[in-house]
Amino acid sequence: MPLPVSFACGCLLLGMLIWPATPGYTDRDDNVEFKIEAALLFNLTRFVTWPGADGKEPNTLLICVAKHDPFVPYLDELHGQMTNHRSIDIRYLVEDADSLQSCQMVFAGKSSREALQRKLPDIASLPVLSISDVHGFAKAGGMIEITRRNNRLGFIFNMKSINKSGLRVAAPLLQMSTLINEENKP
DSSP, rough: OOOOOOOOOOOHEEEEEESSSSTTOOTOSSSSHHHHHHHHHHHHHHOOOOOOOTSOOSSSEEEEETTTOTTTHHHGTTTTTTEEEEEEEEEEEOOTTTOOOOOOOOOOTTTHHHHHHHHHGGGGTSSSSEEOOOTTTTTTOOEEEEEEETTTTEEEEEEHHHEEETOOOOOHHHTTTTEEEEOOOO
């Protein structure tokens, strides 16, 4: 009996998210967790739509992360890569001085959690995708929380935060994730 198309699409999507599709990674790298998170960020860019001032996506996707986050060397590999006809640029934030308003994606890792989370209310209504691997991030108002259960990665999406920002996330990705703060639609 053939597999349903939605199941096959879901499996393909999951594979694209988890498989490190970014160049420059080798098995000799020490920290597999950071490599996988960088690959996840890269692959998430394929399933999110950012509106521009003219209703179109900008030509560059700016990913922001705290300057001293141990994740930085792995994120460097994304600089200059193309995703959905957009070039990825990386900005390293000095936590108290930089504005998140020009970013399209912000990663608030464990080491930068408090400094960047304090700034999240400033960008709540802007099309800036906030992502973290910190437990409780989505419940605290962040958009996407990367979770780990039984050696598997997953996502928690805060739909209220995403909808408020004007970002759009592809339905297959949402179907494979945990959704919180869903707004009732008439």
